Every structure is written in structure tokens, then in C-alpha cells.
Amino acid sequence: MKYILQIAAHLTIGGAEKVCRDIGLYGNPEEYETHYVIFDDDIGDFGREVEAKGCKIFKFREPSENYGEYFKALKKLMSKYPYTVVHAHTMFSIGWVMLAAKQMKIPVRVSHAHSALIDGNGLVKTVYESVMRKLILSCSTDLVACGEKAGIRLYGKKAYKKRGNLILNGIDTKFFSFSQIKRDEIRNKFNISDKFVLGHTGRLAEVKNQVFILKLMPGILKLRDNAVLMLIGDGDDRQILENTAKELGVYDKVIFVGNVTNVQDYLSAMDVFVFPSLYEGLPLSILEVQANGLPCIISDTVPPDVFLTELIHPLSLKDPGSDWINKILSVNRQPDKDYSNELKASGFDLETAMEKVYSIYEN
Numbered sequence: 401m402k403y404i405l406q407i408a409a410h411l412t413i414g415g416a417e418k419v420c421r422d423i424g425l426y427g428n429p430e431e432y433e434t435h436y437v438i439f440d441d442d443i444g445d446f447g448r449e450v451e452a453k454g455c456k457i458f459k460f461r462e463p464s465e466n467y468g469e470y471f472k473a474l475k476k477l478m479s480k481y482p483y484t485v486v487h488a489h490t491m492f493s494i495g496w497v498m499l500a501a502k503q504m505k506i507p508v509r510v511s512h513a514h515s516a517l518i519d520g521n522g523l524v525k526t527v528y529e530s531v532m533r534k535l536i537l538s539c540s541t542d543l544v545a546c547g548e549k550a551g552i553r554l555y556g557k558k559a560y561k562k563r564g565n566l567i568l569n570g571i572d573t574k575f576f577s578f579s580q581i582k583r584d585e586i587r588n589k590f591n592i593s594d595k596f597v598l599g600h601t602g603r604l605a606e607v608k609n610q611v612f613i614l615k616l617m618p619g620i621l622k623l624r625d626n627a628v629l630m631l632i633g634d635g636d637d638r639q640i641l642e643n644t645a646k647e648l649g650v651y652d653k654v655i656f657v658g659n660v661t662n663v664q665d666y667l668s669a670m671d672v673f674v675f676p677s678l679y680e681g682l683p684l685s686i687l688e689v690q691a692n693g694l695p696c697i698i699s700d701t702v703p704p705d706v707f708l709t710e711l712i713h714p715l716s717l718k719d720p721g722s723d724w725i726n727k728i729l730s731v732n733r734q735p736d737k738d739y740s741n742e743l744k745a746s747g748f749d750l751e752t753a754m755e756k757v758y759s760i761y762e763n
Contacts, residue, residue: 401430401431401432401433402431402432402433402484402485402761403432403433403434403435403481403482403483403484403485404423404427404432404433404434404435404483404484404485404486404487404761405434405435405436405437405477405478405481405483405485405486405487406420406423406424406434406435406436406437406487406488406489407436407437407486407487407488407489407490407494407497408420408436408437408438408489408490409437409438409439409489409490410438410439410440410444411436411438411440411443411444411445411446411447411450411457412440412442412444412445412446412447412659413444413445413446413633413659413660413661413663414603415514415569415683415684415685416489416514416515416546417444417446418446418569418684419489419512419514419546419569419684419753420436420446420489421446421449421450422570422750422753422754423487423754423757424436424450424453424455425449425450425453426750426754426757426758427758429453429454432761433454433455433456434450434455434456435455435456435457435458435481435483436450436455436456436457436458437458437459437460437474437477438457438458438459438460439459439460439461439462439463440459441459443457443459445659445661458477460473461473463490463493463496464493467496470493470496471496471499471500474496474497474500474501475500475503475504478500478501478504478506479504483501483504483506484506484507484508484761485506485507485508485509485510485761486498486501486506486508486509486510487510487512487757487761488510488511488512489512489514491513491514491515491554492528492529492532492533492536492554493532494511494512494532494536494540494554495531495532495533495534495535495536495539496532496535498511498535498536498539498540499535499539501539502539507541508541508542508760508761508763509539509540509541509542510540510541510542510544510760511536511540511542511543511544511554511555512544512545512546513543513544513545513546513550513551513553513554513555514545514546514550515550515553515679515680516547516549516550516552516553516679516680516703517553517607517679517680518553518679519607533554533555533556536554536555537555537556537559537563541763542565542760542763543555543559543560543563543564543565544564544565544566544567544757544760545560545564545565545566545567546566546567546568546569547566547568547703547705548560548566548703548705549703551564551566565756565760567753567756567757568705568746568747568748568752568753569684569687569748569753570748570749570750570751570752570753570754571684571687571688571691571743571748571749571750572749572750573691573740573741573743573744573748573749574691574740575664575691576664576667576688576691576692576740577664577691577692577693577738577740578667578668578692578693578694578733578735579664579665579668580668580735582664582665582668582669583668583669585665586665586666586668586669587669590630590655592628592630592655592669594626595626595627595628596624596626596627596628596671596672597627597628597629597630597669597670597671597672598613598620598627598628598629598630598670598671598672598673598674598728599629599630599631599632599666599667599669599670599671599672599673599674599694600613600629600630600631600632600633600673600674600675601632601633601663601666601667601673601685601688602632602633602675602677602683602685603633603634603635604631604633604634604635604636604637604638604641605635605636605637606637606678607677607678607679608633608635608677608678609676609677609678609699609717610631610637610641610676611637611640611641611644612676612717613629613674613676614629614641614644614645614648614650614654615644615648615721616674616721616724616725616728617629617645617648617650617653617654618648618649618650619721619722619725620725620728620729621650621653623725623729624729627653628653628654628655629650629653629654629655630654630655630657630666630669630670631654631655631656631657632657632658632659632660632663632666633657633658633659634658634659638656641656642656663685663688664688664692667688667689667692667694668692670694671694671695671733672694672695672696672697672728672731672733673689673694673695673696673697674696674697674698674724674728675689675696675697675698675699675702676698676699676717676724677698677699677701677702678699678701678717679701680701680702680703683702683706686698686702686706686712687706687708687743687748689711690706690708690709690711690712690739690742690743691739691740691743692739693711693733693734693735693737693738693739694711694733695711695713695731695732695733696711696712696713697713697715697724697727697728697731698712698713698714698715699714699715699716699717700714700715700716700717701717702714708742708743708746708748709739709742709743711739713727713731715727
């Protein structure tokens, strides 16, 4: 039995969190026992899934509350189980994990970059990231990234080009295929059978820029009065977004669904997907959308790694809202066309991704 420790931070619904979950679900329980460290009181929907598979979850305080205590807690946990692999997904705080794992002589130490986000600057932050990067580069045995931009952000361009290992976030492409049955079911549930449905999935947070979509809604409604916006996900900005919708007079045209575990059903219910993120690493949601055959209007900040089909229409966030509105209203879903094979051929299928991860674990 091999023991694997995943430093996941969260196991709520999200892109990086899904990768963490998939790793635990993919491993043969007769060969691997996977443990997780998270920083939430609630283990989340993904947490419940991995627990049901037999994985263990340990709850830690946020590292930033006390880095020294976090480091001690990591070493204490690593001394309790015979881990052969530590795999960390928490961007720059990975440095603490890799240092602890190296000191505890754990042979496989994997750093995993999931985001290209630059969330502020300043001297203290710059120094902290510099120190953490040095620890990551000196203590990790493997440097993994979901996309080139994310890898360069965490490891630096030189180190990523020399040592980086690109492992694309994988999805079960057939699982996300369009379903007319599920489309009808979801649309009947929300009484939107005759509506033009704009959709979005993602954490309700500033970086995801859902407020941008809300500001487009008045203009969209002038041209398509049966339009509604369906927001899948939850987060700290939910109240802000609800207030903004009320101020814009479109609150009754917005459906705040919250977190769901059957995202694929909701994608089938949509007519167009809108994704105006400020920054992205490699968003799984864009892969899922394409597997579903859903036209997607996205910001050009999204890495082109995920531009796999003609369904993707990138626009600049600096473009006038009229350009976004015109593009949103001009695209059409083609429910009879299957895009799953195109995604699989591009290497974005789940099995390929997990095989690469577990090949590292066996080194």
C-alpha cells in the first residue's frame, strides 16, 4: 500500500479542486491510500466523494494565520503515515509543503500550478513569493502545471521550460455530452422552457468577473426580451452580485443556482456560455462546455490552450459591451454535433491526465 498526501486547500466545487478529487477517485484503493489536507470546516461536495472512496481528510488552519504552526502541523502529519508521495496544489504556499516533505525524506514531492493569477503586488508579497519559489524549486522532485502560463507564474519561465511537466486538466468528455432529456428537465424545473439562456459556471468571485455579465444584461434584454442568465456556483461575491442585479433592474432575469454536482445537466439547458474572467490558469469549465457543444464567449485572458473547437469566441474585456452582446446573440448551439472526440484527441481526457499523474507517483 502506498500512501499519498494531497495538499488541496479546498474540496468544494472548483477546477483545481476537481483535479484533487479525480486523483483520489482514480487510484486503486488496494494499491493507494490518499489523504487530503484542506483549510475549510466543511469538507465540501468533492470531499464527501473522496471520503466515500475511503480517502482521509485532515482539516488545517489557513497557512497565512501562522506559517510556523502550519509547517509544524505538516511535519507532524507526515511523521504519522508512511507517505511516499506529497502532491501540493496551493500555489506559493506549496513552498512550506515541499520543505517539510524534503525534511521528512518523502521521495516523491510534486508541486502543481493551477493558476496564472497575479493577485496583487507589493514588497512583502514579492519577497514572500520569491522565497517560496526558491523552496519549491529546491525541494520539489517534480514541477507540474495545468498550462504554460500557470507553470511560468509559479516556477518562473526558466525553471518551467527546463523542468516543467504539462499535465492538462482532464474531463470525461462523454459525461459532458449534450442531453436533450436533461435540457428539458432543467428548463422545466426553473420554468425557462421558452427562454434564451445565458450561462456561466464558476466561483462567485471578482476574478471570475460575473459582474461584467450582469452589466450586459440590460442591453441583451432590449434585443432579446426572453433572455435569462443562469449562474452556477457560489462564493464570497454572491451578495454583491445579487445587489448589482437589483441595481441594474435585472434581478428577476438572473437565476442564482449555487453549487451543484451535476453541472453537465445545466450546461445542456443553456444556449450560450459567457466567461469574462480577468485571469485563468487552464479552466476546466471551458473544456466541459465544448464537450457539451455549447457556444462560448470568453475573455481573451483565457489561455489559448483550451481553444479546441470552433465553439470558442474570444473577446477583449476592453471591447465595448455592444461587441459582447452582438456575439452572444449571434451564436447558435448545434445539438446534433458531437465534440467529445475532438477534445479527447487534444489530450484533455481524464484517463490520459490521471495516467500521467500516477506515472510520476511510481517514479
